[in-house]
Amino acid sequence: MANDRRMTTDRFFGGVGERLENLQALFKFVDTTEPDKAELQDWLESNTAAKSESTIKAYVGFQRSVGLLELEKDQYQTTPRGATFADTGDPELIFEALLENVDGFETILQTLDNEQTTTTAIQASLREAYPEYQLPQAVVGRHLEWLQAIDAIEKQQSADRYELTSFGKRLLQEKLDQKPTIDDLEIGSTYDRVELHEAYGGARYRGIAPSADYPYVFLFTGDSGTEHGYKDEFRGDTFIYTGEGRTGDMEMTGGNKAIRDHKEDSCELHLFENNDEAWSVTYLGQFECVDWFEEQLPDTDGDHRKAIRFKLEPVANEVEFTDPDLGAVDTDELYERATGAARTDDEATQQTTVETTRTIYSRSEAVREYALRVADGVCQGCGDEAPFLGNDGEPYFEVHHLYRRSDGGPDHPDNVIALCPNCHRRVHHGKDGDAFNQELISRAENVESDSGK
Known part of the structure; x- marks a missing residue:
């Protein structure tokens, strides 16, 4: 499921042309009388084209589902948004209610952005955006009717094509301007x-x-x-x-x-x-x-x-090296680049005066190369030599993060070691995996202490 919103809508009474007018009249009536179910049905039968009790129940239920009406102690009341619409008739209030509670409306506006589009094309866009729904053309048509009723789109008389009105363009732009960002999410949180x-x-x-x-x-x-x-x-x-x-x-x-x-x-x-x-x-x-x-x-x-x-x-995981062969890079430079250490101003100045070809590697490649270089053919878990040679002819090891990425562990030379496949499986799937990992962390910390890093 996509969220708690629905995909179905109901037309309400009066067709496209009189829909908002009838809706505003209904909300004014509810606002002043707070009717019960029977009183509301009587009013609708007398003031709209509604005749069927089941139809009235469905259409009123839709107004409740989008947060414009509510039922309290067997009496209907308008919500604050419904009451404001009763007073002002502002179509943007209806758009906000639809957008917050029914899927698909923003997708339609985006599909119509900068070009006229047919119902079939709009239906295809909705199906691509919401594959969990079947979305027959009748459902798409009700969405389009609501957008026509609030004057966000208009239909070309000579063809089955729709386009945004100036009001619809403003609604879409305002929605895009309110696009949330994910910048506040923190890795490991x-x-x-x-x-x-x-x-x-x-x-x-x-x-x-x-x-x-x-x-x-x-x-x-x-x-x-x-x-x-x-x-x-x-x-x-x-x-x-x-x-x-x-x-x-x-x-x-x-x-x-x-x-x-x-x-x-x-x-x-x-x-x-x-x-x-x-x-x-x-x-x-x-x-x-x-x-x-x-x-x-x-x-x-x-x-x-x-x-x-x-x-x-x-993202942003690139490391530059002057040597195209990562295996030929000096170990100290490999460590420095893999840690993401910044160049000094003098180094940057020197590189602007000398034309140098630079090769881009992912940081994980640099970190992996450093871990294998330090292991020097010996598993840092069991202390045995590599069990076999890899396709590159080198001793085969797997790089292990001592602190998991999901726990905020970085892809950093100090956070990785080289393990044989057996030790690596033991860490992740063994009964004593957590204890074994803590042992590996202690060993790594002792090595760093001895090396002065």
């Missing part, structure tokens, strides 16, 4: 996922949750995903994220496509880890998709299938 989606949008129950209203794609990872064949993991500072799809081969659609195309779509990826407490998540930071590949993994039923795996890199 814990947040309530329900509140996160209420503020920024996105599907509450999905591992991949693109926001329909804002340029964000939220990604969630956790141990519970393993039962469905998802295998997420940090490799250095690179995060390998398994795409969505519980059974059968994964396809590059929906959330998977949102990850792959996030740069093209000008969307940000934000990664969270689920905690043991319900709806509690830890922020891991903003990432970008740099590549993807397919791998055979089990699905929910235990059957092997093609799974999509995304390589995610932290």
Whole structure:
């Protein structure tokens, strides 16, 4: 589900042309008399085209659902927003009520931005933004009627095409100007996922949750995903994220496509880890998709299938080296660059006078190279030599973060060691994994103390 908003609307009485007029008259009546159900039905039958009790019940229920009417002790009352509309007739109040309680209205305005568009095209945009809904054309039509009623869009008489009015353009611009930012999220801090989606949008129950209203794609990872064949993991500072799809081969659609195309779509990826407490998540930071590949993994039923795996890199994670061969970089320079140490003003000045070719590496590559260099062919867990050689002909080790990224641990040379696959699995999956990790931390701290770093 996307949030607590609904997708369905009801027309109310009078068609597009008289809808707001009838609505304002209703709210004035409720404001002055606070009628019970029978009195409200009598008024509607006498003052509108309403004749059916079931229709009246549905339409009044819709006004309650969008926060314009409320029922207290068997008497109807207007909410503060409803009362203000009764007094002023300001259509923006109705737009705000619809926007806050019904999905799809902002998507329609964005679809119409700068060009006329058909109902079919609008329907396609809504289906792409809200794949959890079927969205038949009747639902889309009711959304369009409301936007016409408040004079946010108008329909061309000669064709089935809609365009924004000046009022609609202003509403859209004001909404864009109010776009929330995620700058206040801190890596390693814990947040309530329900509140996160209420503020920024996105599907509450999905591992991949693109926001329909804002340029964000939220990604969630956790141990519970393993039962469905998802295998997420940090490799250095690179995060390998398994795409969505519980059974059968994964396809590059929906959330998977949102990850792959996030740069093209000008969307940000934000990664969270689920905690043991319900709806509690830890922020891991903003990432970008740099590549993807397919791998055979089990699905929910235990059957092997093609799974999509995304390589995610932290944003602003680049390190520059003058030597194109990372293995040839001096160990001290490797440490300095991997820590993100800033160059001095003198160094920067010298580099402006000498033309130098520079090679860009991700910070995780530099950190990994440093960890392997320090290990020198020996596992820093068990002390044994590497169990085999990798494809590059070098001793095979896996880089382990002593303090997890989700706990605020940095991708820093002092926070990583090189372990053989057996020791690495012991840390993460062994019965004594936590105790073993604490032992590794103590060893690393002693080594740093002895080296003076």
